Amino acid sequence: MCRLFAYLGKKTTLAPVMLEPRHSLLVQSYQPQEMTSGLLNADGFGVGWYHPRQDVEPFIYRQILPMWNDVNFTEHLGRYIESTCMLANIRSATPGQAIQLSNCQPFRWGRWLGVHNGFIENFRETLYRPLRDRLGDVCYTMVEGNTDSEHIFALFCNEMLANPQLSPVLVLRQTLQTVLTLAQAWRVRVALNLVFTDGTYLLAARCARPHPIPSLYWWQDAQKCQIASEPLDNSDQWQPLMENTLLLMGANSEPQLYNL
């Protein structure tokens, strides 16, 4: 289990949106409130962001320390880096998945960034090899760590590559269905809350088999769209994403919901 966060909207530095709210990611790292497993999110973290003015690949910064102990991030980068689109993850490592940068999120593929909160039960002994075997060489080679999360992201990228005619929403649905089908065949539990972005919209999913499904909230107003595992403040603008649902949010459009 981890906590994830995504922002798309007016240009801002990272600190006001993810470090300064009352129940910020910083607080969620040592005192989360809606974890369905795990107690903390102290096994590293990462942020990804897009350049606010240039059309270049997004940037990532990852760290194996708890977020609250990284002064580079909390005191300097958080108040320097600014963007119109950012993704973050604070990690609660599944036992057996090593504490190392390549297992920290977000993952990146070209213009895409992705974060995942959840798990594939007993991943190394079950879906690990079947998922890898489905990847074409490009996405097979791009995997650097050994988490379930990275393999789910790689499968999405693989399907994007293989189906350029499909919309990302359809590709994501197909990706999730592949994972769910495999999970059923191997009789393992999965939880697949995630947010992927190319910098222009946020694409999220909330899904798990069987219950309970970890929490996921979204927010959209005229200024910004946000998605988070737990609301960062007590505003009632945060609303839970329905279970087994995909959500697409962009800057100048209504949020769209799809059944999985």
Next chain:
Amino acid sequence: MCRLFAYLGKKTTLAPVMLEPRHSLLVQSYQPQEMTSGLLNADGFGVGWYHPRQDVEPFIYRQILPMWNDVNFTEHLGRYIESTCMLANIRSATPGQAIQLSNCQPFRWGRWLGVHNGFIENFRETLYRPLRDRLGDVCYTMVEGNTDSEHIFALFCNEMLANPQLSPVLVLRQTLQTVLTLAQAWRVRVALNLVFTDGTYLLAARCARPHPIPSLYWWQDAQKCQIASEPLDNSDQWQPLMENTLLLMGANSEPQLYNL
């Protein structure tokens, strides 16, 4: 606030005494039960131990990661290192005291090791300079970090050097009184739970001004002496150390208690 632990007794590897009990240091790092401030002890840790057969300076191993994320320690060193006397500390850093090895405990001076759980309120702006100014050049130079804990240990070493005719119990009492007097003059709160050892006995103190005094427990049976901020299991052999008390425990003698 931190959690500390000390062991003196039959030779053993570290794991059975500090990693495997039901409420081990590993568990206390993410789920402590008697903290008076702070929520976790995830800001690094350290252990010190004496060679079981050779008369050499004790060894220390320190780390800035949470204990549960250091596979070198939990999977390898913990089951290899063995000793008749060991000291450990899991750290809950005071804000503003950096996460770096030199701020991790135990501290070492010749044959002595020391750990401290507590704080000097607003240390950098209050007792930091007065305490340093009391140190002779030897102990002044030996300070490597900037924690209150290390300065208390340095003051003890300084008093040992200056008063070779006094027993360590008397030197410790004098050290604590110096800190308490300074704290009163500067009107700052202090908590001074600590264990010092030279490998042949454990010397502990439990003291704070004003209340509450953080918890400290001890255990003595025919096999071993132990001291801990929190009992590592639910045995009723753990008994609270009385407040404002010094405790001296050795392998072949009755535990001795002294008023501060």
Next chain:
Amino acid sequence: MCRLFAYLGKKTTLAPVMLEPRHSLLVQSYQPQEMTSGLLNADGFGVGWYHPRQDVEPFIYRQILPMWNDVNFTEHLGRYIESTCMLANIRSATPGQAIQLSNCQPFRWGRWLGVHNGFIENFRETLYRPLRDRLGDVCYTMVEGNTDSEHIFALFCNEMLANPQLSPVLVLRQTLQTVLTLAQAWRVRVALNLVFTDGTYLLAARCARPHPIPSLYWWQDAQKCQIASEPLDNSDQWQPLMENTLLLMGANSEPQLYNL
């Protein structure tokens, strides 16, 4: 390129054999003399050792810092840990292979430890997937990092599992031939200097296609066997291992050489 070292002989602490000689691993990390590529071995390191008295799995200690900057190791563990058999590696990372513990050597499988110095050219894009595909599920799952070195070790373990009737020398020869054949098919260069051990003997190989073959030296006297990428002192007991040769050394037997 890395520098590797192996020791089998009278019980000793690590420091005198690997840290204190005039051209120790510590020196080889910042000033190696026989590197065929790379300038330093400062991208982490690791040691593995067997318990000197108990029949338990060997221990490993790995670190991503340069060896000279790890005070835990150079000042404490190096003079505490003792063994009759130890393996070490100081790393010079191939660009693109991440600096993380799981990419530091030695690797371990049950009672076996292994270190490798060399490379498979352009590994991720060439032999990475073919090598993984040859692994049975046990060894497939055991791979934690993404180096060529770990995959060579995993292939050896895989062949050991699949051919319990064969001697480790024969299995190693077969493993190397598999890699060399694949390399030829993919037209990539390989360098395969390595030492594997189960704690009772050292099994080494020196081989590369095409030339030059990185250096590898061995030493055997009544007290000990040693293998190293570079001699640790200027004794003339160090002799170069012939190219394309396997070497088997045990405590009470003559060293045996085999053609690849």
Next chain:
Amino acid sequence: MCRLFAYLGKKTTLAPVMLEPRHSLLVQSYQPQEMTSGLLNADGFGVGWYHPRQDVEPFIYRQILPMWNDVNFTEHLGRYIESTCMLANIRSATPGQAIQLSNCQPFRWGRWLGVHNGFIENFRETLYRPLRDRLGDVCYTMVEGNTDSEHIFALFCNEMLANPQLSPVLVLRQTLQTVLTLAQAWRVRVALNLVFTDGTYLLAARCARPHPIPSLYWWQDAQKCQIASEPLDNSDQWQPLMENTLLLMGANSEPQLYNL
């Protein structure tokens, strides 16, 4: 010994000025050419920079790994961070001065950043305490590590505070004279190459007692001012700073040289 670098001029990202030149800081970290002691600059590094548009305190990013192993910096932050004024240091640690963030440069005090290349011989046993004792409480408390470099910076800040009527050039001269006088009294060697900046000009010094004085170069053209321990490319615009000289460079003025 370290290598330092400073830039003041047209807004740029960090990468083109410090990571991409032929003899960049990245190269100088593993293959410096003009070191008078030490072989490498692999004991951590740091950069400081000013916000290109806002009047806020400068930012710093520090790391204990060799620069070439920090993918966050080389692949992401280096191409994202942009400024009109930046300072950098790659560290070659003096033995006994710990590898930890607080010992990495640059140091910061309000709007000021500083880097130092050199040493005070046997610092901990000689000028450490005398220098600290000269500091007022503000600057005494601001010291977080235990390097000679940080104490020189703290002394400069202390003199700035105490002499608000003096120009930074005069304060720097006075600071250096204090250190040189103390060094003479204690009969220790010192090397004091440094660059301090408030974001609007670069203030440098090259000085040592006795010879040799480590190298320091400067560059000024219409676009930018630069200072470096070693030229980052083979342009003949790099000129050595004369020994025992102070240099003041600003964006729209002629460089000014002062005798120490």
